[in-house]
Amino acid sequence: MCSLSFQAVITGAGLVSSIGRNSEECWKSITAGQSGIRELTSIEQEIQPAPIGGEAPPEPEDSSDLPREVIRLRMAMQEVLCEIGLDASSQGDVRHGIILGTTLSGMRSGGRYLRTKRTADINGFLAASTLSRLLEPYDWKGLALTTSSACSSGLASICLGVSLLEAGLLDLVLVGGYDPISEYAYSGFNSLRLISENRPKPFSANRDGLQLGESYALLALERSESAEARGANVIARISGFGETSDSFHLTQPHPDGDGAARAIQTAFNGSALKRDDIGLISAHATATPNNDASEYAALKSIFQERLAQTPLVAFKSYLGHTLGGAGAAELILTAMAMRSNRVPQTLNIKRSELEFNDIAINCDPLFESQIDHTLSISLGFGGCNSCVLLSSPEVAEVKPSPNPSRVSQNVVITGVGAVFPEAVGNDAYISQLKEGRDPVGGNICEAELNGHINTRRTRRMSMFSKLVLAATSNALRSADIQDVESFSQTCGSILGSSHGSSEYAEQYYSQVVEEGIASANPVMFAEGVPNVGTAHISLMLGLKGPAQTIIGSRTAGLDALSLAAIRIRQGEWERAIVGGADEYSRTAEQLYGHLDRGLVSRAGGVMFVLESEASALARGAGIFARIGESAFGFDSGPCAAKAQKRLISDQIDLPEPILTSMATGGECGQKRHADQAQYEVESHCVTPLGLISAALLGRIFLGETGADSDGSVPPEFAVLASDLHGSVTGLVLEVVEND
Incomplete structure (x- = not known):
């Protein structure tokens, strides 16, 4: 309510x-x-x-x-x-x-x-x-x-x-x-x-x-x-x-x-x-x-x-x-x-x-x-x-009766799910992190998704939708939610994506351009709309709460996480399925100019289960982290990276260390040692979420110079991400050590 x-x-x-x-x-x-x-x-x-x-x-x-x-x-x-x-x-x-x-x-x-x-x-x-x-x-x-x-x-x-x-x-x-x-x-x-x-x-x-x-x-x-x-x-x-x-x-x-x-x-x-x-x-x-x-x-x-x-x-x-x-x-x-x-x-x-x-x-x-x-x-x-x-402003204002549920409450992450090339699902992803294997660019093999989604039900879906559902299913298992149907009745959803189902959209649109309006494929049209990921989450889980998709920006995933936390913190929602996904697209490579900037794209999805701390404790859930303050800004000037960081630090206190995933200034993709590869790997709006999932699932802190794999994660850290067009988002997290 x-x-x-x-x-x-x-x-x-x-x-x-x-x-x-x-x-x-x-x-x-x-x-x-x-x-x-x-x-x-x-x-x-x-x-x-x-x-x-x-x-x-x-x-x-x-x-x-x-x-x-x-x-x-x-x-x-x-x-x-x-x-x-x-x-x-x-x-x-x-x-x-x-x-x-x-x-x-x-x-x-x-x-x-x-x-x-x-x-x-x-x-x-x-x-x-x-x-x-x-x-x-x-x-x-x-x-x-x-x-x-x-x-x-x-x-x-x-x-x-x-x-x-x-x-x-x-x-x-x-x-x-x-x-x-x-x-x-x-x-x-x-x-x-x-x-x-x-x-x-x-x-x-x-x-x-x-x-x-x-x-x-x-x-x-x-x-x-x-x-x-x-x-x-x-x-x-x-x-x-x-x-x-x-x-x-x-x-x-x-x-x-x-x-x-x-x-x-x-x-x-x-x-x-x-x-x-x-x-x-x-x-x-x-x-x-x-x-x-x-x-x-x-x-x-x-x-x-x-x-x-x-x-x-x-x-x-x-x-x-x-x-x-x-x-x-x-x-x-x-x-x-x-x-x-x-x-x-x-x-x-x-x-x-x-x-x-x-x-x-x-x-x-x-x-x-x-x-x-x-x-x-x-x-x-x-x-x-x-x-x-x-x-009407002419009518005397009548305020509603106080709602006891509308009090500030702690927001916690109780589930995390991740899918990346050669690291599909939490077990494979954690293994990749622990073994120090380099992230792989490109797409995810359809066969690797078996066991994470119902492939019969998803065969007509775009890869974007499949990434969302696979990451969500891993997040739900991670959160140990026994009765998914009941959990979903009052659950909201916010998803982030830079370019959504761009492959389906391009295939659909190419046919319209080449063969005319009458050739349009209704299935591909429906699967190509930007909010299709949250729609499939709703259909898969029976989710009855609000569903929005933050689109078109590299900060979209971190925006989604921040916005859902805000709505839970002030009592609008009790829980949410949140995260981001982006499929691999050759056209998107041209759109972002990645190869010119020493980057290679990869598909990926990271999803989180967010709850009020009271809700999590009531069902005996394990807690990965508490979500702290967040801040947003915009600066598309010539020295944007420094100005963007300052916009966030002027609004909230950013604890050290700060995991940066900036679109400019050489901090875009997941960092790799210089002698390991020519390119950095970029997962678009999923890249900053990957920094969080590595810390919470693998207890590995992906810092400025690569993976610190000593198994320790700072008790509190910040994530900062930006987009080439000027948006910047910052979020603070407090790691919870469960017994």
């Missing part, structure tokens, strides 16, 4: 979409009943007949080298910074962060690369590249990361931002989401038979699919007392949020809306609001047969007879489905509806066409209605569900 111990407020918003270049333009289109769905002109290949969707207006910079998403994110960024009055002198504050949500990130760059084979054309593929290009005009120094939970990513970024504010790590956080129109997304959703030739008709009896769109949405979140102290204009208060997993299917929602209903109930449980307080529901409402039916079932189970009296709007009837941008964009529009006390019309349907008679969707022009509180919901592939409750 998440019970907010403080009030987060929205003090600024920026929005670019098919119905406007800023949030006020977008709201004006809503009040006029003006749809942004029209013929798509920016999709990368010609499609006949020409498809329709929610495409943002063209911009002069579209002819430049800047990616489409960066151009429009900068527009949204400028709007939100202007609204909150954040000038250049205050943008370098390390306590200001940014979290973006996305479904597919920079896939358009991947298409350019497949057509030209120029390495420069793929540079925008990684989410960290998008963030770095977005932040170029600013002296940004604080946290900068990207999360993916498919189409719930936009709302999920908001939930994560609130957690970091509550933890006291940030004073201000920009949150939101984006996804550009792309042939990759269109062909994938089309292959799943989810795209309609008609305009979307949410909740209608004859609905037959969605239309894709694009939006670029950013919101500024602050603590209420901070906003009040500086006289900020408060747009809305965040009164509660909830996140869950279906644990049902990779691309289909639970037919009874189980996960969505639990997300809504979790949001209510953590707030002082009741269902009768809600004046407007902003539904996910994709207009696909299964999704709308599932969402209706979820809403009905929570609101019951009250559903027929609670106004509901489906903003996708204006925007199309904007994927990772949807939740944040629709939350901005929901806040504007609350501000004006008007219920917008849902387009393209008549009351007589509705399949569900007891849903109060407004099919007529907008009307005035008192709206003091709202509920927004987003649902995504992999069964990811997010819900956010808003309250």
